[in-house]
Amino acid sequence: MNSLILASSSPRRHHLLSQMGLSFEVVPADLDETARPHERPESLVRRLAASKALAVGEKRPEALVLGADTVVALGAQILGKPRDASDAERMLQMLSGTRHEICTGVSVWSGVRGLGYVAVSVAHVTFRPLSPVEIQTYVATGEPMDKAGAYAIQGGAGRWVESYEGNLETVIGLPRDVVERLLKRMAGEKAWGSEKHPGTKGRGSGS
Numbered sequence: 344m345n346s347l348i349l350a351s352s353s354p355r356r357h358h359l360l361s362q363m364g365l366s367f368e369v370v371p372a373d374l375d376e377t378a379r380p381h382e383r384p385e386s387l388v389r390r391l392a393a394s395k396a397l398a399v400g401e402k403r404p405e406a407l408v409l410g411a412d413t414v415v416a417l418g419a420q421i422l423g424k425p426r427d428a429s430d431a432e433r434m435l436q437m438l439s440g441t442r443h444e445i446c447t448g449v450s451v452w453s454g455v456r457g458l459g460y461v462a463v464s465v466a467h468v469t470f471r472p473l474s475p476v477e478i479q480t481y482v483a484t485g486e487p488m489d490k491a492g493a494y495a496i497q498g499g500a501g502r503w504v505e506s507y508e509g510n511l512e513t514v515i516g517l518p519r520d521v522v523e524r525l526l527k528r529m530a531g532e533k534a535w536g537s538e539k540h541p542g543t544k545g546r547g548s549g550s
């Protein structure tokens with residue numbers, strides 16, 4: 344296999360990928376992550392995961408590049424990372440007492456083969472109602488600031504979770520089952536639920 348690059352600054356993604364026993368280099372992609380008007384969460388994470396992998400792949404065409412993106416969605420509202428503490432409070436007030444969706448897009452790109460795949464994994468989390476003091480206290484810890492939806496299920500927000508459906512790694516930012524399927528597909532084996540990366544030049548068998 345070509346050398347593997349993780350196109351992400353997320354320590355959670357570094358940790359999850361290293362648990363797969365793969366050796367990789369980290370080269371973050373710096374992109375505008377703003378949603379387009381009326382863009383659906385699945386489409387947004389698909390587009391951003393693919394763009395992150397492609398942006399790094401253009402600089403490092405010899406490597407296999409993995410990109411990912413995570414957002415929280417409440418109905419049509421997409422919550423990315425908060426701009427500041429008051430934005431984090433606003434997001435958590437919205438999420439209080441709700442069942443919401445978390446979408447993570449994962450993409451692999453090979454510049455050598457001009458071929459890539461992208462897939463989306465969706466999970467749902469239900470929060471109990473949160474008091475304004477709880478929200479303010481949590482935001483003051485700083486933990487929400489680099490997390491989609493302004494919370495970390497693996498951190499302080501874990502105690503607010505009444506239930507969840509789906510893969511917890513999807514919420515934390517990198518579902519390893521999806522990474523494995525995409526890497527297998529790239530290696531020529533069958534994988535589930537993936538499709539061709541938008542930058543692909545027409546080779547490969549993606550659906």
Ligand SMILES: Cc1cn([C@H]2C[C@H](O)[C@@H](COP(=O)(O)OP(=O)(O)OP(=O)(O)O)O2)c(=O)[nH]c1=O
Nearest residue numbers: 351352353412413490491494495496514515516
């Ligand atoms: C909802 C939730 C998100 N997150 C994190 C996962 C992602 O790192 C982050 C969403 O932001 P992303 O833009 O997906 O990723 P990032 O900015 O951290 O890193 P990069 O773009 O360089 O890949 O939120 C958690 O860690 N726990 C959670 O419970």
